[in-house]
Amino acid sequence: MKFFVDTADVEAIAELNDLGMVDGVTTNPSLILKSGRNILEVTREICSIVSGPVSAEVVALKADEMIAEGRKLAAIAPNIAVKVPLTWDGLKTCKTLSSEGFMVNVTLCFSANQALIAAKAGATFISPFVGRLDDINLDGMELIADIRTIYDNYDFSTQILAASIRSANHVTECARIGADVITAPPAVIKGLAGHVLTDKGLDQFMKDWAKTGQKIL
Numbered sequence: 001m002k003f004f005v006d007t008a009d010v011e012a013i014a015e016l017n018d019l020g021m022v023d024g025v026t027t028n029p030s031l032i033l034k035s036g037r038n039i040l041e042v043t044r045e046i047c048s049i050v051s052g053p054v055s056a057e058v059v060a061l062k063a064d065e066m067i068a069e070g071r072k073l074a075a076i077a078p079n080i081a082v083k084v085p086l087t088w089d090g091l092k093t094c095k096t097l098s099s100e101g102f103m104v105n106v107t108l109c110f111s112a113n114q115a116l117i118a119a120k121a122g123a124t125f126i127s128p129f130v131g132r133l134d135d136i137n138l139d140g141m142e143l144i145a146d147i148r149t150i151y152d153n154y155d156f157s158t159q160i161l162a163a164s165i166r167s168a169n170h171v172t173e174c175a176r177i178g179a180d181v182i183t184a185p186p187a188v189i190k191g192l193a194g195h196v197l198t199d200k201g202l203d204q205f206m207k208d209w210a211k212t213g214q215k216i217l
């Protein structure tokens with residue numbers, strides 16, 4: 001399973017990238033706001049660090065403007081995936097840009113049917129939002145499983161990019177189901193290394209080591 005990091009924080013991306021944890025990056029207008037940076041500048045900087053797909057989202061709502069924005073974003077670097085919302089105009093944009101050879105990430109997906117039509121429109125990635133479905137007492141992971149079944153039934157090549165990943169359990173469940181990619185904030189990815197028994201075990205080892213009076217270096 002590929003790990004994309006869901007942030008426009010360049011330092012956080014670089015730190016995880018140095019550890020080999022970053023197969024790609026996703027951003028959205030809210031994350032650009034949080035970064036305080038200009039979208040074109042920060043996206044260019046991210047693409048200079050990460051060689052995998054970097055999603056940059058259009059903000060127009062009409063297809064012709066979305067297509068123009070998408071072409072401008074795609075011109076930043078060859079590894080840009082143009083991110084479009086799952087609306088009819090977003091699907092038109094997806095079809096046009098994917099036919100031109102650009103990667104397209106169709107975002108804000110909340111149903112299996114939306115994922116089905118995004119695949120038919122040529123999406124490279126579909127982004128179902130797990131956490132936001134859980135927020136309204138629906139089952140985000142059931143959606144990931146449904147999309148996996150549907151895409152496998154018909155051999156769609158669109159990759160399932162599970163988004164709105166908020167916890168280590170979300171990551172485990174996505175891996176179990178077979179999502180192609182998860183995108184998560186840096187803190188969630190870093191949190192995967194943690195375990196209470198690791199901390200407890202290490203604490204005991206350090207206490208016992210101190211009693212030996214030995215040194216390795």
Ligand code: G3P
Pocket residue numbers: 006026028129131132163164165166183
């Ligand atoms: O990639 C989409 C993601 O940023 C949404 O996450 O936690 O805002 O629902 P969240």
